[in-house]
Amino acid sequence: MEKLVEILEELQPEVDYETCDNLVDGRYLDSLTILSLVSEIEDTFDVQIPTVEIIPSNFNSAKKIWELIERLQEEE
C-alpha cells in the first residue's frame, strides 16, 4: 500500500490519499494520469489490469486501487 501511495504522490502530488475517495469522480486523476498509474502498477506489482477493471469504482481511492491489485494478484 505504501508503495502505491508513493506512485500516486509522484503522479499527482496535490491529493491526500488517506482521505480522498473520489479520485476519478472528482477529476483528481485525469485519463492521462490513469494511463501512467496503470502502467506503473503493472510494472511495480507484476499484475495485468484488464481494461474492464479501469472503472471509477476501482480507482476512486488508494484503498480501492490497492484492493484491485490484491484481487488481481490472487487471480493470477
Next chain:
Amino acid sequence: MSYFTVKYLFFFLPAVILVYGIMPKKIKPLVLLVASYLFFFWISKKLIFFLILSSLSIYFSSLGMRRIDRITKEKVEGMEKEEKKRIKQKGKKKKQILLLLTILFNFSFLFYFKYLNFFASIGNALFDIFHADFSIRLVKHLAPIGISFYTLQAISYVVDVYHEKIEAESNLFKMLLYLSFFPTIMEGPIASYPEVKDSLYEGTRLSYHNLCFGLQRIIFGLFKKCIIADRLNIFVKLTFDHILQYSGITLAFGAIFYTILLYMEFSGTMDVVIGSAEIFGIKLPENFRQPFFSKNISEFWSRWHITLGNWLKNYVFYPVSFSQPVKKISSFFKKKFNHRVSALVMGAIALFAVWSLNGLWHGAGWQFVFFGYYHFTLLMLGNIFEPWISLGCEKFSIHRKANWYHALQIGKTCLLVFIGELFFRANTLSDGFLMLQRIFTHFDLQQFQTEFFHLGLDGKDYLILLIALGVVFLISFLKERGVSIREKISLKTISLRWIIYYALIMSVILFGAYGPGYEPVEPIYADF
C-alpha cells in the same frame, strides 16, 4: 416518427402506458418488447430484419462464450498451474475468435448502411486521380433506425460478456428488448446492459410518482425543443445555406445559435426519452450534465453525450492504450524521457483512434472527420500545455479556483465548442472554412443590424428566446450547485405543483414555434 410528434406523444406512448398498466407484472416487459418492435417496424419496416439479426448474433455468441468458459473451468479443475494456463489460453483464443466474428458481423451492417457510399466515393476519387477506367456504383438506401446506437449497445454487451464482466443472458426476449427498447432506439442513450437490466425487466407497476416525474421530464424536453430549438432553426438554416449573403457577425450568431439548437434538440429529446422510460419505472443513464459549465474541452466531453463518450472510453480508449504495440511504444518513451511523456504518447495514439471513430460515427462526411480531429487537437494541446499553464498561474499568483478564472475558462471552452459545431453543421468542409473565414473578414455592423431581424425571427421571438434560455440556464445553474429543481417542486403543495406544470405546458402551447414562418428541427441525432 420522432418523439416530438403528436403520433408518439398523444397516441403511441399513451396506448403503451394503457396496455402496460392493465397487464399483469410478468407480461409487462413483453408489452414493452411488442411496443418496441411495432415502433421500429412503423419507422423502418422490413429493415427490422437487421435489428433481429444483431440481437440474435449477440445472444448466441454470448451463450457460446459462456459455454467455452464453463468447459474450460471444468477442464482445468485439479490441473497443474502450467497446464491450467495453457488450457485457459486455448479457451480465451476461442472466445476471441467468437468475439471478433460477432463484432465484424454487427459492424458490417453499420458499414454497409452508413459508410459504404462515403468510402466508395473516396475510392472513385482515387480511381479518377490515377485515370483508372473503373468506378464503384453508389447505392442509395435507407438505414434501419438507430443502427448507430443499437450496434454500439450490442458490441458493449458481447465485449462485457467476453471479459466476464456480466453474465450472458439466457432469455432471448430480454436480449431483444435490450437492443430495441422504443424510447432509446432512435437517439440513445447508449446504455450498457448492467445499467438497465434490473429496471428494464422488472415490470414495475405504474405509479402516480413515476407518471408525474416522467411527464414532467417530457414537458421540459418539449419546452427546449419547441420553444428554443425550433425557433432558431430558420435562422441557422439561412446562415449556413447562404454563407456569402450575410455579414460576419450574423454568421457568428448562426454558429452560436446552431450550438444552442443542437443542445436543446438533443438534450430535449433525451428528456422525452428518459421521461418516457421513467413512466415505466425504467432508469436510463443521463446523456448531459450541464456541458456549458465546462472549464475545458476534456470536461466538456465528459458532460456532453456522456454515454457515447463512455462507450468510446471503455471500448476504444483503454483497449487501444493498453494494447501490446502501444505499451511497447510507451515503454520506449518512458525509458527515453519520463512517465508523463510516455502517457502523453499513449494517450495521443488512443485519442486519435477515439476521435477518428467519434467523427465518423456522427456521419460519413469530411466535415465530421474534421470535427473529430479538431477536438482531438484541442484535447492534445490541453494535455501538453497543462503543466506550463499551471506553472504560469503559480508564477503570476493566479488562483485557479477563483470565480473569475473559472468564468474565463468557461468562456474559452464555449468559444472552442462554437467553432467545432460550425464545422459539424456546415454543409461541406469547405463551407465550414468559408464561414469561419467570413466571420473574421466580413465584420459589417450596419449589415448585421438590418439582417438580424430578417432571418425568420422578430423582436417577439428574441424576447421569448431570451426568457426560455434564462429558464433553462437557471435550472442548469441550480443543478450545477447540487439543487434538483424536480425534487424541490415535488415537495411543494399539490396546487403549487400543478400551477408550475400548467405554466410549463401552456408556455409550450403558446410560445412553441409552430405554424407558418417556422420549421421544426428534424431529429438530428437520429440520422447519425
